[in-house]
Amino acid sequence: MLAALLAIHLLAVVIWVGGMFFAHFMLRPSANDLELESRVLLWSRVLRRFFAVVWGVVLVLPVTGYAMILLYLDGLAGQPLHIHLMQGMAWTMIALFVYLYTGPYRRMQWMVGQLLFPEAGLYLGRIRTVVTINMAIGIMTVVVASAGRYLS
Ligand code: HEM
Numbered sequence: 001m002l003a004a005l006l007a008i009h010l011l012a013v014v015i016w017v018g019g020m021f022f023a024h025f026m027l028r029p030s031a032n033d034l035e036l037e038s039r040v041l042l043w044s045r046v047l048r049r050f051f052a053v054v055w056g057v058v059l060v061l062p063v064t065g066y067a068m069i070l071l072y073l074d075g076l077a078g079q080p081l082h083i084h085l086m087q088g089m090a091w092t093m094i095a096l097f098v099y100l101y102t103g104p105y106r107r108m109q110w111m112v113g114q115l116l117f118p119e120a121g122l123y124l125g126r127i128r129t130v131v132t133i134n135m136a137i138g139i140m141t142v143v144v145a146s147a148g149r150y151l152s
Pocket of ligand 1: 010013017065073086087090091093139142145
């Protein structure tokens with residue numbers, strides 16, 4: 001069961017961090033020279049699908065993480081530093097995602113619905129900033145979580 005929880009945990013990490021990496025380093029530069037309306041419509045569709053999956057991920061990560069801690073790893077108090085850091089960074093990422101979804105993303109989708117593409121483009125810029133920050137934290141979290149046990 002511990003193995004299954006860890007495997008699900010890591011699949012969720014790969015989907016979230018890998019998805020942000022793909023969006024930032026492959027899709028964004030490739031979509032940059034599209035005209036504004038096409039670019040906004042593309043991102044509106046891409047983000048709708050990706051964020052639906054991310055909602056699942058932000059549920060799965062704490063559930064599997066705390067299940068491992070409480071059922072197999074002797075509770076929260078005795079955990080090494082890298083596990084505490086992972087949790088702190090994870091909640092920061094989750095808070096940023098919830099802000100992103102309920103704020104700039106919702107507004108962007110509303111603007112797209114009203115065919116206000118320049119305004120939607122402004123919110124797209126904010127989304128990009130927050131996703132870039134979350135991707136950086138996500139990469140650092142993977143490094144801390146996986147290398148941490150060999151350092152402490
Ligand atoms: C509240 C949320 C989270 C909790 C409670 C949590 C907890 C845990 C626990 C207990 C383990 C197993 C550690 C071990 O076997 O020694 C683990 C593994 C791992 N977690 Fe998390 N985690 C959370 C979120 C995240 C996030 C957001 C990421 C990355 C973006 C992440 C990346 C990893 C990685 C890479 C491992 C594998 C470490 C290894 O076995 O070498 N975790 N996590």
